[in-house]
Amino acid sequence: MGCLISTKGRYALRIMIDLAGNGQGSYVPLKEMAERQDISLKYLESIMPNLIKSGLVSASQGRGGGYALSRPAEEYSIGEILKAAEGDLIPVACLADGYVCPRADSCRTLPVWKKLDGIIGDYLDRVPLSELLTEEETI
Amino acid sequence: MGCLISTKGRYALRIMIDLAGNGQGSYVPLKEMAERQDISLKYLESIMPNLIKSGLVSASQGRGGGYALSRPAEEYSIGEILKAAEGDLIPVACLADGYVCPRADSCRTLPVWKKLDGIIGDYLDRVPLSELLTEEETI
DNA sequence: ACAATTACCTACCATTTTGATAGGTAGATT
């Protein structure tokens, strides 16, 4: 389909919203969230490590364990969540990390891609996670 | 990789730039452009119908034939070119044409996707093809 | 101590998309 944001990012966002609804105090088991959000537990298990690695959530094993936000919801941008979940968030392969295009210095379109990337990043970094919460979830 | 714009869109843009360099008068054979741009002729052949369908270029068969811009370069936006080449240009599957999400009315993220889509479209629609031409190509 | 609960890890897999190739057909020009 050619999408910037896949289920990885979308599901991660829903998990973060779910976690925000629970507050920071206690841990929420992934199984609960999988059922609540109607997403495969096993698939979610493959996404969570990305959020852990980026320090967005903390986890605790064993009974009473689960996941929890590591900061208040207002202090997250959805940009950083999507970036963590997806690995990268680029509109065009030319901008891939580590990729050096042989046509780069004569390429007339590269500046446009960079600008586009900037615009997308700016917007997503400006939307706080808390903006996605309903009143009940915020309380 | 998770990209909004694939080679289809990027190659289409390079073809349009190449065509703009030739002016509107005569037709340019695809074979020439494939060699000049170092892109597989056969692959380009699969992209051109999209540009034809959207009325961005006109074609002529037979000797002396090829492709030509159907308007002056200033009157194209790169947004419409990319959209024609890619088929659609959406940042997230939720916005796919004809897709109706069951969670749509309670979804907290959908407004963000729509806004993002708007931002991307606005930018790309505002960049004219002529902005990608060098001085020589513009003459 | 032990059983239950939980995250975490590795491997696998079906489907779709991407990027491309191959060969042939039909129309236009010299």
Next chain:
DNA sequence: AATCTACCTATCAAAATGGTAGGTAATTGT
């Protein structure tokens, strides 16, 4: 008539996507 050109159909390898399965290790309540 010969040639050049777009156009059409089929095929294909590799990668990404979205998901499944089974097991291991850490923690906790009882």
